[in-house]
Amino acid sequence: MSGKDGATRTRVLGVATRLFAGRGFEKVTVREICREANANVAAVNYHFGDKMGLYREVLDQAIQVMKCTTDQARAEGEGKPADEKLRAYVSVFLRRVIKQGRDSWIHQLMMHEIADPTPALDLVVDEVLRPRMKYLGELVAGIVNLPVDDERVLRCVMSVQSQCHALMMANPVARKLTPDFTADDGQIDAWTEHISRFSLQGIASAAR
Amino acid sequence: MSGKDGATRTRVLGVATRLFAGRGFEKVTVREICREANANVAAVNYHFGDKMGLYREVLDQAIQVMKCTTDQARAEGEGKPADEKLRAYVSVFLRRVIKQGRDSWIHQLMMHEIADPTPALDLVVDEVLRPRMKYLGELVAGIVNLPVDDERVLRCVMSVQSQCHALMMANPVARKLTPDFTADDGQIDAWTEHISRFSLQGIASAAR
Amino acid sequence: MSGKDGATRTRVLGVATRLFAGRGFEKVTVREICREANANVAAVNYHFGDKMGLYREVLDQAIQVMKCTTDQARAEGEGKPADEKLRAYVSVFLRRVIKQGRDSWIHQLMMHEIADPTPALDLVVDEVLRPRMKYLGELVAGIVNLPVDDERVLRCVMSVQSQCHALMMANPVARKLTPDFTADDGQIDAWTEHISRFSLQGIASAAR
Amino acid sequence: MSGKDGATRTRVLGVATRLFAGRGFEKVTVREICREANANVAAVNYHFGDKMGLYREVLDQAIQVMKCTTDQARAEGEGKPADEKLRAYVSVFLRRVIKQGRDSWIHQLMMHEIADPTPALDLVVDEVLRPRMKYLGELVAGIVNLPVDDERVLRCVMSVQSQCHALMMANPVARKLTPDFTADDGQIDAWTEHISRFSLQGIASAAR
DNA sequence: TATGAATGAGCCTTCATTCAT
DNA sequence: AATGAATGAAGGCTCATTCAT
Numbered sequence: 001m002s003g004k005d006g007a008t009r010t011r012v013l014g015v016a017t018r019l020f021a022g023r024g025f026e027k028v029t030v031r032e033i034c035r036e037a038n039a040n041v042a043a044v045n046y047h048f049g050d051k052m053g054l055y056r057e058v059l060d061q062a063i064q065v066m067k068c069t070t071d072q073a074r075a076e077g078e079g080k081p082a083d084e085k086l087r088a089y090v091s092v093f094l095r096r097v098i099k100q101g102r103d104s105w106i107h108q109l110m111m112h113e114i115a116d117p118t119p120a121l122d123l124v125v126d127e128v129l130r131p132r133m134k135y136l137g138e139l140v141a142g143i144v145n146l147p148v149d150d151e152r153v154l155r156c157v158m159s160v161q162s163q164c165h166a167l168m169m170a171n172p173v174a175r176k177l178t179p180d181f182t183a184d185d186g187q188i189d190a191w192t193e194h195i196s197r198f199s200l201q202g203i204a205s206a207a208r
Numbered sequence: 209m210s211g212k213d214g215a216t217r218t219r220v221l222g223v224a225t226r227l228f229a230g231r232g233f234e235k236v237t238v239r240e241i242c243r244e245a246n247a248n249v250a251a252v253n254y255h256f257g258d259k260m261g262l263y264r265e266v267l268d269q270a271i272q273v274m275k276c277t278t279d280q281a282r283a284e285g286e287g288k289p290a291d292e293k294l295r296a297y298v299s300v301f302l303r304r305v306i307k308q309g310r311d312s313w314i315h316q317l318m319m320h321e322i323a324d325p326t327p328a329l330d331l332v333v334d335e336v337l338r339p340r341m342k343y344l345g346e347l348v349a350g351i352v353n354l355p356v357d358d359e360r361v362l363r364c365v366m367s368v369q370s371q372c373h374a375l376m377m378a379n380p381v382a383r384k385l386t387p388d389f390t391a392d393d394g395q396i397d398a399w400t401e402h403i404s405r406f407s408l409q410g411i412a413s414a415a416r
Numbered sequence: 417m418s419g420k421d422g423a424t425r426t427r428v429l430g431v432a433t434r435l436f437a438g439r440g441f442e443k444v445t446v447r448e449i450c451r452e453a454n455a456n457v458a459a460v461n462y463h464f465g466d467k468m469g470l471y472r473e474v475l476d477q478a479i480q481v482m483k484c485t486t487d488q489a490r491a492e493g494e495g496k497p498a499d500e501k502l503r504a505y506v507s508v509f510l511r512r513v514i515k516q517g518r519d520s521w522i523h524q525l526m527m528h529e530i531a532d533p534t535p536a537l538d539l540v541v542d543e544v545l546r547p548r549m550k551y552l553g554e555l556v557a558g559i560v561n562l563p564v565d566d567e568r569v570l571r572c573v574m575s576v577q578s579q580c581h582a583l584m585m586a587n588p589v590a591r592k593l594t595p596d597f598t599a600d601d602g603q604i605d606a607w608t609e610h611i612s613r614f615s616l617q618g619i620a621s622a623a624r
Numbered sequence: 625m626s627g628k629d630g631a632t633r634t635r636v637l638g639v640a641t642r643l644f645a646g647r648g649f650e651k652v653t654v655r656e657i658c659r660e661a662n663a664n665v666a667a668v669n670y671h672f673g674d675k676m677g678l679y680r681e682v683l684d685q686a687i688q689v690m691k692c693t694t695d696q697a698r699a700e701g702e703g704k705p706a707d708e709k710l711r712a713y714v715s716v717f718l719r720r721v722i723k724q725g726r727d728s729w730i731h732q733l734m735m736h737e738i739a740d741p742t743p744a745l746d747l748v749v750d751e752v753l754r755p756r757m758k759y760l761g762e763l764v765a766g767i768v769n770l771p772v773d774d775e776r777v778l779r780c781v782m783s784v785q786s787q788c789h790a791l792m793m794a795n796p797v798a799r800k801l802t803p804d805f806t807a808d809d810g811q812i813d814a815w816t817e818h819i820s821r822f823s824l825q826g827i828a829s830a831a832r
Numbered sequence: 833t834a835t836g837a838a839t840g841a842g843c844c845t846t847c848a849t850t851c852a853t
Numbered sequence: 854a855a856t857g858a859a860t861g862a863a864g865g866c867t868c869a870t871t872c873a874t
Contacts, residue, residue, distance in 0.1 A: 008855075024324060026234055030848060040856045045849060047854095115323035116232060117380045125384045133385065154386075155402040162374030163367050172325045176333045177341065178362075194363040194414065201413040202406030216838070238865060248839045253866060255837090424834075440740060442650055446869060456835045461870060463833095531739035532648060533796045541800045549801065570802075571818040575787050582786030588741045592749045593757065594778075610779040614826030621825040622818065632859070654844060664860045669845065671858090 009047045011037040016044075017058045021105020024112040025055050052118075059113075059120050062106045066128045069096060074135055082143045086160070087196040089136065093164045094188050094195075107168055133157055143200075144207035152206045160199045167191060217255045219245040224252075225266045229313035232320030233263050260326070267321070267328050270314045274336045277304060282343055290351045294368070295404040297344065301372045302396050302403075315377055341365055351408075352415035360414045368407045375399060425463045427453040432460075433474045437521020440528040441471050468534075475529075475536050478522045482544045485512060490551055498559045502576070503612040505552065509580045510604050510611075523584055549573055559616075560623035568622045576615045583607060633671040635661040641682045645729035648736030649679050676742070683737070683744050686730045690752045693720060698759060706767045710784070711820040713760065717788045718812050718819075731792055757781055767824075768831035776830045784823045791815060 015037040019028040030044045030051055037043070048054040073092040077085030113121045134148075140156045141148040166174075174181075181187065223245040227236040238252045238259050245251070256262035281300040285293030308314065321329050342356075348364045349356040374382075382389070389395065431453040435444040446460045446467055453459070464470035489508040493501030529537045550564075556572045557564040582590075590597075597603065639661040643652040654668050654675050661667070672678035697716040701709030724730065737745050758772075764780045765772040790798075798805075805811065 006854085027324075029846085031846095041848090041858095042850080042856065046856090051848065111323045114379045114381055115319045116235070121380060122384070125381060129381065129385065151398070152402070155399065156406065158374060159371050159403065159406050162370040165374070166366060166370030171322045172329060173322055173333055173337065176330070177337060190359070191363065194360070195367070197413050198364065198367050198410030201409040205405050205409040206402065214837075237863080239863085249841095249865090250839065250867080251837090254839090259865065422833085443740075445867085447867095457837095457869090458835065458871080462835090467869065527739045530795045530797055531735045532651070537796060538800070541797060545797065545801065567814070568818070571815065572822070574790060575819070575822050578786040578790030579783050581790070582782060587738045588745060589738055589749055589753065592746070593753060606775070607779065610776070610830065611783070613829050614780070614783050617825040617829040618822030621821050630858075653842080655842085665844090665862095666846080666860065667858095670860090675844065 008037070008039050008043055012039050012043050012047060012054070013057060016054050017061065017105065020055060020058050021108050024108070025051075025118075055118075056120055059109065059124075062109050063124060063127050065106055066124075067131075069093065070128065070132050070135065077139075082139060083196075083200055085139050086143075086200060087192065089139070090160075090164060090195045090199075091192045093168060094192050096168065111171060133161065136160060140203055143203055146207060156199075156203045156206050159202055160195070163195045163199065167195075214255075216245070216247045216251055220247050220251055220255060220262070221265060224262050225269070225313060228263060228266050228320075229316040232324055233260075233326055234324060260328075263326065264328055267317065267331070270317050271332060271335050273314055274332075275339075277301065278336065278340050278343065285347075290347060291404075291408055293347050294351075294408060295400065297347070298368075298372060298403045298407075299400045301376060302400050305376055306391050306393070306396055319377060319379060341369065344368060348411055351411055354415060364407075364411045364414050367410055368403070371403045371407065375403075424453070424455050424459055428455050428459050428463060428470070429473060432470050433477060433521065436471060436474050437524050440524070441467075441534075471534075472536055475525065475540075478525050479540060479543055481522055482540075483547075485509065486544065486548050486551065493555075498555060499612075499616055501555050502559075502616060503608065505555070506576075506580060506611045506615075507608045509584060510608050512584065527587060549577065552576060556619055559619055562623060572615075572619045572622050575618055576611075579611045579615065583611075630671075632661070632663045632667055636663050636667050636671060636678070637681060640678050641685065641729060644679060644682050644736075645732040648740055649676075649742055650740060676744075679742065680744055683733065683747070686733050687748060687751050689730055690748075691755075693717065694752065694756050694759065701763075706763060707820075707824055709763050710767075710824060711816065713763070714784075714788060714819045714823075715816045717792060718816050721792055722807050722809070722812055735795060757785065760784060764827055767827055770831060780823075780827045780830050783826055784819070787819045787823065791819075 012033060016028075016033050019033055019036070022028075031041055033054075034041050034043050040046075044051060044054050048057060069092060073089045076092055077088035080088065110124065113124065136157045137148045137153055140160070141150070141153050144153065144156075146153050220241060224236075224241050227241055227244070230236075239249055241262075242249050242251055252259060252262050256265060277300060281297045284300055285296035288296065304312070318332070321332065344365045345356045345361055348368070349358070349361045352361065352364075354361050428449060432444075432449050435449055435452070438444075447457055449470075450457050450459050456462075460467060460470050464473060485508060489505045492508055493504035496504065526540065529540065552573045553564045553569055556576070557566070557569050560569065560572075562569050636657060640652075640657050643657055643660070646652075655665055657678075658665050658667050668675060668678050672681060693716060697713045700716055701712035704712065720728070734748070737748065760781045761772045761777055764784070765774070765777050768777065768780075770777050
């Protein structure tokens with residue numbers, strides 16, 4: 001239950017990650033986190049300064065995971081033709097839906113950040129979103145043979161991103177509208193195929 | 209400050225709309241609403257039963273506006289060929305971005321509702337979202353000549369919807385990523401054209 | 417719903433009597449009374465000054481009924497020998513248990529007054545209780561042939577009274593302890609007989 | 625004002641006992657208790673869960689004392705003949721009137737509980753009242769040589785109990801009616817003698 | 833005579849935080 | 854490094870009452 005190696009801190013952080021993801025920053029109480037972590041009420045303030053300090057640390061972890069996702073998408077497309085790169089990009093993102101489930105804590109965390117931003121959101125934009133859009137932009141630009149900052153390219157990037165996010169953003173609306181979505185391998189492959197083909201056709205038309 | 213014409217009720221409702229949109233249901237306090245509306249703390253309870261009753265009334269107003277948008281989209285496509293109907297649909301939605309501004313209270317409200325759902329969300333799904341998806345589904349089904357409940361049709365519906373929403377959902381991420389988005393007529397037309405063409409191409413490919 | 421003959425006042429008083437009896441002064445709200453009486457929220461304040469004013473009026477009614485009970489007890493014993501007078505006294509009181517039910521509003525009202533007295537309690541003591549004890553005192557004094565203010569007489573009065581009240585005081589304790597008490601004619605007669613005989617024997621012994 | 629020995633808890637409990645006894649559960653506010661106990665408003669919540677939790681603890685203490693009274697009554701009658709046992713029972717109860725004073729917090733508490741029952745009343749009935757009636761029932765049954773569940777026995781039990789309670793239940797009515805009651809040893813002995821003899825005669829007559 | 837709107841004081845509870853140990 | 858007791862600010866809500874009509 002105690003120790004000099006900071007085990008309490010780790011336990012609290014773990015519980016906080018799970019609970020914040022599940023119910024957002026506001027709806028989770030410090031007492032609840034500490035109780036589940038078998039720690040004292042004062043543990044959060046002691047180890048993280050205050051509740052927000054703990055939240056920031058959780059968010060940092062999320063950012064690391066998201067960066068990995070981007071890297072993986074880039075890696076899986078390595079050396080392939082442009083259209084295969086796009087397919088790889090979509091595939092990696094959608095497979096996260098399986099691995100983490102529709103209620104993935106990361107997406108829920110982001111949902112809350114977007115609806116009610118904290119200063120930490122800037123970090124997410126700069127470290128995660130911008131690199132992704134840059135990669136996708138280069139990819140699209142390659143396909144349509146246009147400069148990366150061409151408006152048509154940027155619009156296509158948005159079109160691709162929005163489709164991926166719509167599926168990933170685990171939210172109660174999606175759950176109500178598509179209650180039979182099972183997120184098994186078959187479903188994911190079908191959606192990957194759909195978004196890829198849909199987008200490649202759309203991208204092709206944008207250049208004309 | 210007083211009167212028999214129910215001015216207090218109106219004032220409270222107005223302030224509540226603004227505050228709920230800005231910060232969501234939980235983070236706004238009854239006291240705050242009443243203070244800004246120059247009303248007594250008990251005004252909410254008297255006129256709306258409780259805090260949730262007030263929120264529901266605000267949300268109901270939003271739902272009415274959203275239903276109008278759907279109706280208008282349907283009306284503007286009336287009698288036109290399928291691809292023109294889709295363009296009309298996209299056009300109507302995007303023009304709302306201009307009319308209401310990116311920070312429109314309705315979209316903000318929805319953003320919070322999705323991130324932190326209240327029981328009222330069901331109403332939005334049933335009254336607004338489902339009809340929209342139904343209309344869009346019929347539209348797509350007509351283009352690709354498939355049944356409305358075919359999986360390929362449903363996927364295309366998602367692809368179109370997600371692009372529209374991505375633009376409409378005014379959020380701080382978008383504001384950071386595309387700070388030069390001005391939402392003037394020219395921009396809107398360009399985006400309408402993009403999404404329409406992109407999607408029509410994608411839809412066409414889905415049938416094959 | 418309205419009228420110039422004070423029908424509202426009457427309706428409110430009636431509802432108030434029923435509700436105050438059922439749940440005491442505190443637990444009944446003015447709104448509730450007015451709603452059930454199809455009257456405006458302000459009706460109580462308008463017709464009775466305030467909530468307590470209404471309560472006082474209800475209490476006055478109770479006092480009238482209680483005085484009648486005393487009178488009846490006295491009347492039924494008229495001209496009979498002393499022991500029959502006592503029996504009549506007990507009988508009248510216990511029969512009230514039938515007529516009004518164990519949850520008679522009058523007794524409940526008194527219960528609350530005793531536990532949490534208002535100035536109105538004095539009235540009850542002077543107008544109802546003292547005359548009863550006086551009558552009972554004379555009765556007992558006659559039986560044992562002692563002066564009415566003899567301590568032994570007073571003690572016997574208490575003994576008789578307490579037995580009657582224990583049965584009459586409709587309270588949740590009694591209901592739990594004797595859940596099968598049905599208050600039918602047979603039960604009442606049996607209890608009347610018991611208390612009368614028990615007390616007459618006791619009284620007889622007090623004189624020795 | 626602070627400390628690690630739980631002095632605050634004790635102080636709050638003490639004040640609560642006094643105030644609850646004086647005015648019942650509903651009419652005492654948490655704020656009031658805490659103010660008088662020099663504690664924070666949240667102290668009740670922290671130490672007792674909520675207001676009812678605090679009340680339960682107060683009531684539990686009362687129940688303990690009352691159980692002791694029953695035990696003592698039983699002990700003082702140990703080995704004596706039945707009529708002496710009854711006398712001992714009455715004596716113990718009446719002597720509590722001296723020791724605790726007519727306004728004893730326990731009796732006040734019970735008065736309020738009866739007039740305005742909380743769920744906690746069940747406990748009093750089961751833990752205190754039922755055992756007392758059982759003991760008294762056995763006692764009476766022994767005297768009249770009848771089964772303990774005979775109706776005549778039960779009625780006698782009521783007759784004895786009601787006389788004791790009438791004296792013990794310190795209430796403003798009694799104080800008005802018998803203002804010269806001093807509760808000194810002499811008075812108590814006289815009353816004990818009266819109730820015992822009165823009841824023994826009554827009991828004897830019940831068997832016939 | 834009677835009303836609906838509006839008020840203000842107060843209640844119980846919750847929560848993040850701090851303090852002494 | 855960690856704790857349990859204690860705090861104070863705030864939140865939603867209820868209620869008797871008043872006011873203008």
